[in-house]
Amino acid sequence: MSTLATDPKILVDNSVARGPAVSIAGGNYRFNSVTIDGVAQNDNFGLSKNASATQRTPISIDAIEVLEVNVTPFDVTYGNFVGGNINVVTK
Numbered sequence: 001m002s003t004l005a006t007d008p009k010i011l012v013d014n015s016v017a018r019g020p021a022v023s024i025a026g027g028n029y030r031f032n033s034v035t036i037d038g039v040a041q042n043d044n045f046g047l048s049k050n051a052s053a054t055q056r057t058p059i060s061i062d063a064i065e066v067l068e069v070n071v072t073p074f075d076v077t078y079g080n081f082v083g084g085n086i087n088v089v090t091k
Contacts, residue, residue, distance in 0.1 A: 003061070004067070004086070009025050009069060010084075011023040016029070022086070024071055024083050027072075027083030027084060029083070030083075032083045032085065033083075034085070034086045035085065035086070037089060037090055059090065063090045063091055064089070065090060065091045067089075069084060069086055070084060070086075
């Protein structure tokens with residue numbers, strides 16, 4: 001999360017229970033999408049309070065080659081989000 005917090009479009013909110021929550025361009029954190037190597041890592045059932053599929057980091061920071069943040073409007077190949085997309089490409 002500290003890597004994302006350096007981007008001026010992103011607010012990392014640690015006050016959310018079971019957080020932190022990531023707000024992209026002022027949007028609600030539940031409207032975001034996270035993809036790792038093109039595979040969505042979202043909380044489709046709404047069970048998590050931070051809109052993540054897991055409470056833990058899905059991958060190690062050492063395994064990341066590229067971290068990209070997309071803000072709406074976005075390329076249609078990502079789809080299924082209205083806030084922002086965090087796209088992670090591994091090594």
